[in-house]
Amino acid sequence: MSKKKIQSVGVRSFGKKADIFFNVFLAIFALSCVFPFVFVIIISLTSEQSLLTNGYTLWPSEWSLDGYRYLMDLKEQLLQSLFVTVTVTVVGTLINTTFTSTFAYAISRSDFVLRKFFTIACLITMLFSAGMVPNYIVMTSMLGLKDTIWALILPMAISPFNVIVMRTFFKRTVPDSIIESARIDGASELRIFGQIVLPLAVPGIATISLFAALGFWNDWFNALLYIQSDNLIPLQYLLMKIQANIEFMTQNASMGSALSSGAEAIPKEATRMAMVVISTLPIALSYPFFQKYFVSGLTIGGVKE
Template sequence: MKEKKIKISEVRHRTFGKKTNLLFSILIGLFAFTCVFPLIFVMIISLTGENALVTDGYQLFPSEWSFDGYRYLYEMKEQILQSLLVTVVVTVVGTIVNVSFTSTYAYAISRPNFRWRRFLTIFALITMLFSPGMVPNYIVMTNMLQLKDTIWALILPMALSPFNIIVMRTFFNRSVPNAIIESARIDGASEIRIFVKIVLPLAVPGIATISLFAALGYWNDWFNALLYIQSDNLVPLQYLLMKIQANIDYMAQNAGMSSNMAGGAASIPREATRMAMVVISTLPIALSYPFFQKYFVRGMTIGGVKE
């Protein structure tokens, strides 16, 4: 029996050889490079001169380097900074609201003694499968809630995510033992105190995961601004960059209509500006990912396991 136990333990603790580890390290490194390379390539294109882009196309090592794309956007720095501030506020406030609603909803339906557990779970699943459509959403936001042209019109439509609810529900079921909650109830703790003092500290990886999902959604959102925002002071960054791109394309397509428009279109570095806008809109949220990484992997692993 002892010999069998030793053999079983040896099998369990057997590791790959050095050559196998090296092979997998190379494969993982190549995969990571393919994920990062597009952003690096876009940054190179944004720093390429417009003449070099027209003559040589996209090159890793361009013949002409230029900051014309960033200079063109710098001329609109006040409007871009205002839109960036709006986007940051919407992302931060929206993420807090989304995580608060999602985590409390998920915790409620994860408790076996909650009376409406099954009904609310099915309700969340139905909203994942069926959507009322754009027109009812617009009527609710503008006529019923009177939120048109307010910053809440950019926050509330994405304040609750059914997918994140299911992820957090599974996470709570697997990571928060019922024995701890029952013991806290016996000691006289209320449900809110149990949730804040016991459940939330145990659910940090899951909360970090859905926080990243929510932050990405708010940061990249432009459609709600297209529907509900008319004031220039409330335009988010993504929607502003889309408007700038649309104006550049319009000037380029109608350059032959007037000499002034032709001169303005010729002086705009179209391709470099387009790539510079991609860098400006992508880099800030990409830099925040390393802070969530260690929680993100664990949260997705636990929250994605089926019960």
Template structure:
């Protein structure tokens, strides 16, 4: 009677169970190291100012407090207005960015487009060279007259050369030319082909560049600093930066005025700083799971160099 050969415990991917467990532990540690800083920021934002002054930063503070959030709640009118502006700019700006980027990338991805090489190089050059802040400011304010308007927060980020290259590669690898030719034979025009055939096939790529664009708009404060003077159009990130600057001003100049000294003592400076980080991070972080299903596939397919 033949002896049966002992089969080693190997999983589907070709690794032994011990090796698979080892890599899972390594990946879990890396994931925890990415999440831990944000958890620590949340803990600090819930720590009392007295505990921070005496004990410093701790994972389990001796005294918990919501003073940082209470101070920001006292400014809720301005913060809610800035949050509305930021959400509006992020949603509308992302739509504008995706439309411009996807149509540009689709055009230069088609071999039948005569000037695809020129426009590809044109997009690549803008990634390497920039006119600078002064020409951009002159164009936005003097030529386009967009200063102190909502479009001053949208148009500067309306087109991304990096996203164009990602989508160009994605279209070339994921949309076969045979499908495009079949649509043309059936009488479909370029716009109908793009909307009804190409876009449904490009959902992972669209989700990827949408996430990139949304992050850029959400975190943008510099355009608000340059172009916005009205308090009703200030974005959230710029408002939080102004609050931070005001706290620093009161702290550094407390000796000059009794009023500043009294105000500086009542404001929980460190907790407020961390609370601002939490407020500005949580909304955009909460949207990531909705894009995660498409994000990895879109980035890996669109990011391959051809």
């Protein structure tokens, strides 16, 4: 066997070993990411007595749905809050994606005269903020949005970080020659953006949409500031209030027999973990639907000579 053949065999053997090593490494890493959430689900299905006796275990001695039953007693408010959260997430993500992508596209074009001014303005908002008090005054006194669903959407209607991400994506993905060709053919800027730029920017749009959806889904601070009506409370804020009520009843159980018996009957740990599952599972299940768009569109289009 010649020297070159021996070297090629050695390279292939090393390549196979390296593939096996990295596959095993990535599998272990993936399991380490999934395991905490699986463990939370197990704890949420564990009886309170088993948790007090044996602590946290992967296979509890007694399974129970008491945590979920406790939350089901509040199912009307939970469903209302879930509806509010889904509405805010869907509408807010559409608004955020629209504003972010159009703003980023404008400042990504070299022929836009004010691109530097708006880019600097976007960067300044990333580094500096007016503060909570001016934001509250603007939302309540000037815009009159207190105790409305728009108070949960408009504060996050645009993300400066996502603008910078999409600006870079547009500059690297959308060739100037394609846009110039469309302009020569008489296409307007809106038509260029809708029919040429957006199909090429599907991965970037999907990425910022996922970031925006995650932000709207997990938001509770705006509800704390602006929402007083029970019909407009989002899911995350409602779960925080339930958690606070459980802690209050637990810490003040010695104040009276009725409060003490009520606090002892609450599956505290299982309910906490059940709230984590309820608040996390829907957004976690949406990841596979977004994932396929991350790579689609990367090779769509191009400049033909």
